[in-house]
Amino acid sequence: MSDRTLTHLRALEAESIHILREVVAEFEKPVMLYSIGKDSSVMVRLAQKAFYPGKIPFPLLHIDTTYKFREMIEFRDRFCAAIGAHLIVHTNTEAIGSGANPFRLGTRKCCDLLKTRSLLDALAEGGFDAAFGGARRDEEKSRAKERVYSFRDSFGQWDPKNQRPELWNLYNSRIDKGETIRIFPLSNWTELDVWNYIHAENIPIVPLYFAKPRSMVVRGDSLIPVEQEIPLLPGEHAQTVMCRMRSLGCSPCTGAIRSEADTLPKIIDEMIAVRRSERENRVIDHDQDGSMELKKREGYF
Amino acid sequence: MELLRFTTAGSVDDGKSTLIGRLLYDSKTVYEDQLASVRKATTNQTTKGLDLSLLTDGLRAEREQGITIDVAYRYFATPRRKFIIADTPGHEQYTRNMATGASTADLAIVLIDARYGVLAQSRLHAYIAALLGIPHLVVAVNKMDLVDFRELAFLGIRDQFAEFARKLNLHEVQFIPLSALEGDNVVKRSGRTPWYRGPSLLDHLETVPIARDRNLDDLRFPVQYVIRPNLDFRGFAGQVASGVIRKGDTVQVLPSGKTSRVKSLVTYDGELEEAFSPMSVTVCLEDEIDISRGDMLAHPDNLPDSSRRFEANLVWMSGKPLEPHRPLLLKHTTTVVQARIPEIRHRMDVHSLTPVPANQLHLNEIGFVLVESQRPLFCDSYTRNRQTGSFILIDPISNDTLAAGMISGPEALTPAGPVTAEDRAARIGHRPHLILLPNADAATAQEVERALFDHGYLVYRTDDFGDGKAAADAGLVGLVFGPEARVSDSTILSVTDSTSDEIFRALHSVGLL
Structure with missing residues (x-):
C-alpha cells in the first residue's frame, strides 16, 4: 500500500485542473489565451484532462501580431486541428495596416498596439468574461504577487494594490458587466516544472525549443533570428549558430540561446544547470525599470 | 519529490526578506541576471555587500517605500522537495495578508529578532498560524550574530515562546538560532552555535513529515x-x-x-x-x-455536519467593517449561498489575545461569530478539515472578498443544567460588573452609561442598588448612581468622582474603558 502522497507535479496538476473546472462552472463565457508556447501547450493538456472525456468547453484565442515565427503558426494550426480545439485568431489589422512594427515604433508602443490593444479588443468582441493565461509567478517579480484570479476593471486594467485576497482554493468569481478576470492556472508552476511535465506527459511543443543550427544575427550577447527583415547594424551579418529558443514571442523581440539541447532530457539538464532566468532574452521586459508591472497594469497578459 | 508550502512572518526589520533571499541564493534558485539587477540596486542605495532582501521586494511602490505590501509567492527546489513560499509582510495592519499566505501553508516560519525577544507581533503571528491551522511552526531566532551567538539569548526566547505556544495548542514548534545575513544555520549547521544540536532551517524544511497532515479519514x-x-x-x-x-x-x-x-x-x-x-x-x-x-x-457512516447556523472565527479583510445582519455571500467548497452574521460573539484583542466585546469587526480584526446561511452547509470543524471547514465572505454589491472564515462547529446547543456565569459571558461577550457612582447625578450617570454601551457593554443604569445588583447577576453591567450607591463593600467597584471626565479616567485605569 502506498502512503498516498502525490509528487509535486501531480499536486500542481490537481490544483490546476481544479482551477480550470471552477472557472468553467462559474463564468458565462471563458476563453483560453493561447500563445503557442510551452506554457500554453501545458495549459491545453490540463484543460483536456479537466473535462475528459468531454472536449475542452471553451475556445482558444491566439493574438497574432503577424511577427510570430512561421514554425509557430504551422504548429498552432496542426495542433489545434489534432485535438479538435476551437481556435480564434485575432490581429489588430488596423495597426498592422498603418505600419506598426517594433523597428518603427519601438518595442513598448508595438506591444501596446499589437498585443495589449488587440487582446482587449478580442475579449470585448467575443464577450468573454474570463480569460485563462499561461503566466507563472516565477517568471517575473510583478507576477509573483498576482492572484490566480486576477481582476481587471472595465478598461482591462490591473490594480496591484487593490487585489482581492485569495484564500485556500476558494476563488471569488464575482464581477460586474464589462469587468473580466484573468485566470492563471499555472501560477505555482516553475519553468522546470513545465519542462518536466512536458517530458512526463509527452506533450507536443514547437520545434523552435529544440537546438539545431539556425541562421542568426549576433548582437552583443543576444542572438536574433533572421526570420523577419531585421534592419542590420553596420558590420552585422547572418551566421549559423547551434541554438534554441528558451521562450517564444515575436521573432524580432525573441533572442535565442546557444545550446546543444535537442531532446527534452537535454533541455531539462540544461535548465537545472542554467543560471540565467528565462525572460532575460525577451527584449520587452527590459525596456524600462519595472516594465512588466507597467504593461500588466495596462492590461497585458 | 514532495511539495511543501510555507509562509513567513516577521515584524518590520526582522530580516525576513533577507532570510528568503538567502534560501533562494544558497539553493541556487536565483538566476545570474536577477542577481545582477540586485547588485545594481544595492550600489544605487549605497548599502554594503549584496542586499539579498532586494531579490524578493517586488513592486515599484514597494521599492520606493522599502517595505513589502502584499503576499508574494516564491519558488525553489532542492533534490528532496519543491517549496512554495508565501512571503507575507509582518506589519500588524497586514493581518489579512498573513492569513492569506497561511491558508494553504503546511508550515509557518515566525522570525524573532534575537536582540528584542518575543514581541506582541510575534505572538500575533503565532496566533494567526494556529488560527489558520498550520500544522508545523518554526521559530527562527534571527540576528544571532548581533548577540554574539550566545546560547542564553536563544534559550530565553525559546522558553518565553514555548509557554505561549502551549496555550495556543501549537505542538509542533521547532526553534532554530540563525543569522540570515551571514547564513548561519540557514542551509548548513553553523560552527558558531556549537551548543545547538538541531537541524539547519533548510534541513528541517526538507525533512519535516507532512504526509500525515492531510485528512485521509473522512471522504468529502x-x-x-x-x-x-x-x-x-x-x-x-x-x-x-x-x-x-x-x-x-x-x-x-x-x-x-x-x-x-x-x-x-x-x-x-x-x-x-x-x-x-x-x-x-x-x-x-x-x-x-x-x-x-x-x-x-x-461515506454514509461518516457524514459531515449539515447546518444552517454555525460558529466560526473570522478574519475581516475589508476596509468596510462587518455589521451584523448585512446580507452577504458565502463561498464554501463549491457552493455559494446567501448568508448573514446575526451576532458577533467577541473580538480578539490582538495585543492581549483575549476576547473583548464588539459590535463591529474592522479591517485586520479577528472575531468569533455566529453565521447563518440560507441553505445548510455540509461542513466539518476547521481543526478537523481545512477544506470543508473554511469559507470566504463576499460583498454582494462591491463583489469584494470581505473575510476568511474558519468553522468551529454548529451553533452550540444549550447544555443541560442551569445557565452559568460562563454561559452568560459567552453569549453577552463580556464579564458582568457592578459599578457604583455615589457622587454622580442622573445626567452624568447617563453619559457614563452611553460610553460603556458604545464600548460594547450591555449596561443598565439605575438609582436602585437592588436593581443594579440584579443586572450584574444577570451578566450585564449594573451602573448604580446617587445615594443608594453609597455602599461600603470593598469587593464592589466604587468611583467616588462626580464629573464624567474623572469617572471616564477612573474606568479607563481599571481597564473598563
Missing part, C-alpha cells in the same frame, strides 16, 4: 462540475477535499441523502481503483441520481 467530495459529453456518460468532476474514494464504495449524496455505488473513477490517464485528497478526478455512479455542482459525496 464536493461536486464541482458535471461532465456530460453524450447520453452514455455522466461524471461528477471534483477535487477530493479529504479522505479516500474507491471504486465500489457506497456513497451518500448530500443534500438529497440518496445512496449509490462508485462505478468508476475516470481520468484522462485511465481509470483508477482509488483517489485521495488532493487529486482531481471524475466520479461515475451506478445509479442515475440528480446531482449538481455544490452537492457533496461522502
Whole structure:
C-alpha cells in the first residue's frame, strides 16, 4: 500500500485542473489565451484532462501580431486541428495596416498596439468574461504577487494594490458587466516544472525549443533570428549558430540561446544547470525599470 | 519529490526578506541576471555587500517605500522537495495578508529578532498560524550574530515562546538560532552555535513529515462540475477535499441523502481503483441520481455536519467593517449561498489575545461569530478539515472578498443544567460588573452609561442598588448612581468622582474603558 502522497507535479496538476473546472462552472463565457508556447501547450493538456472525456468547453484565442515565427503558426494550426480545439485568431489589422512594427515604433508602443490593444479588443468582441493565461509567478517579480484570479476593471486594467485576497482554493468569481478576470492556472508552476511535465506527459511543443543550427544575427550577447527583415547594424551579418529558443514571442523581440539541447532530457539538464532566468532574452521586459508591472497594469497578459 | 508550502512572518526589520533571499541564493534558485539587477540596486542605495532582501521586494511602490505590501509567492527546489513560499509582510495592519499566505501553508516560519525577544507581533503571528491551522511552526531566532551567538539569548526566547505556544495548542514548534545575513544555520549547521544540536532551517524544511497532515479519514467530495459529453456518460468532476474514494464504495449524496455505488473513477490517464485528497478526478455512479455542482459525496457512516447556523472565527479583510445582519455571500467548497452574521460573539484583542466585546469587526480584526446561511452547509470543524471547514465572505454589491472564515462547529446547543456565569459571558461577550457612582447625578450617570454601551457593554443604569445588583447577576453591567450607591463593600467597584471626565479616567485605569 502506498502512503498516498502525490509528487509535486501531480499536486500542481490537481490544483490546476481544479482551477480550470471552477472557472468553467462559474463564468458565462471563458476563453483560453493561447500563445503557442510551452506554457500554453501545458495549459491545453490540463484543460483536456479537466473535462475528459468531454472536449475542452471553451475556445482558444491566439493574438497574432503577424511577427510570430512561421514554425509557430504551422504548429498552432496542426495542433489545434489534432485535438479538435476551437481556435480564434485575432490581429489588430488596423495597426498592422498603418505600419506598426517594433523597428518603427519601438518595442513598448508595438506591444501596446499589437498585443495589449488587440487582446482587449478580442475579449470585448467575443464577450468573454474570463480569460485563462499561461503566466507563472516565477517568471517575473510583478507576477509573483498576482492572484490566480486576477481582476481587471472595465478598461482591462490591473490594480496591484487593490487585489482581492485569495484564500485556500476558494476563488471569488464575482464581477460586474464589462469587468473580466484573468485566470492563471499555472501560477505555482516553475519553468522546470513545465519542462518536466512536458517530458512526463509527452506533450507536443514547437520545434523552435529544440537546438539545431539556425541562421542568426549576433548582437552583443543576444542572438536574433533572421526570420523577419531585421534592419542590420553596420558590420552585422547572418551566421549559423547551434541554438534554441528558451521562450517564444515575436521573432524580432525573441533572442535565442546557444545550446546543444535537442531532446527534452537535454533541455531539462540544461535548465537545472542554467543560471540565467528565462525572460532575460525577451527584449520587452527590459525596456524600462519595472516594465512588466507597467504593461500588466495596462492590461497585458 | 514532495511539495511543501510555507509562509513567513516577521515584524518590520526582522530580516525576513533577507532570510528568503538567502534560501533562494544558497539553493541556487536565483538566476545570474536577477542577481545582477540586485547588485545594481544595492550600489544605487549605497548599502554594503549584496542586499539579498532586494531579490524578493517586488513592486515599484514597494521599492520606493522599502517595505513589502502584499503576499508574494516564491519558488525553489532542492533534490528532496519543491517549496512554495508565501512571503507575507509582518506589519500588524497586514493581518489579512498573513492569513492569506497561511491558508494553504503546511508550515509557518515566525522570525524573532534575537536582540528584542518575543514581541506582541510575534505572538500575533503565532496566533494567526494556529488560527489558520498550520500544522508545523518554526521559530527562527534571527540576528544571532548581533548577540554574539550566545546560547542564553536563544534559550530565553525559546522558553518565553514555548509557554505561549502551549496555550495556543501549537505542538509542533521547532526553534532554530540563525543569522540570515551571514547564513548561519540557514542551509548548513553553523560552527558558531556549537551548543545547538538541531537541524539547519533548510534541513528541517526538507525533512519535516507532512504526509500525515492531510485528512485521509473522512471522504468529502464536493461536486464541482458535471461532465456530460453524450447520453452514455455522466461524471461528477471534483477535487477530493479529504479522505479516500474507491471504486465500489457506497456513497451518500448530500443534500438529497440518496445512496449509490462508485462505478468508476475516470481520468484522462485511465481509470483508477482509488483517489485521495488532493487529486482531481471524475466520479461515475451506478445509479442515475440528480446531482449538481455544490452537492457533496461522502461515506454514509461518516457524514459531515449539515447546518444552517454555525460558529466560526473570522478574519475581516475589508476596509468596510462587518455589521451584523448585512446580507452577504458565502463561498464554501463549491457552493455559494446567501448568508448573514446575526451576532458577533467577541473580538480578539490582538495585543492581549483575549476576547473583548464588539459590535463591529474592522479591517485586520479577528472575531468569533455566529453565521447563518440560507441553505445548510455540509461542513466539518476547521481543526478537523481545512477544506470543508473554511469559507470566504463576499460583498454582494462591491463583489469584494470581505473575510476568511474558519468553522468551529454548529451553533452550540444549550447544555443541560442551569445557565452559568460562563454561559452568560459567552453569549453577552463580556464579564458582568457592578459599578457604583455615589457622587454622580442622573445626567452624568447617563453619559457614563452611553460610553460603556458604545464600548460594547450591555449596561443598565439605575438609582436602585437592588436593581443594579440584579443586572450584574444577570451578566450585564449594573451602573448604580446617587445615594443608594453609597455602599461600603470593598469587593464592589466604587468611583467616588462626580464629573464624567474623572469617572471616564477612573474606568479607563481599571481597564473598563
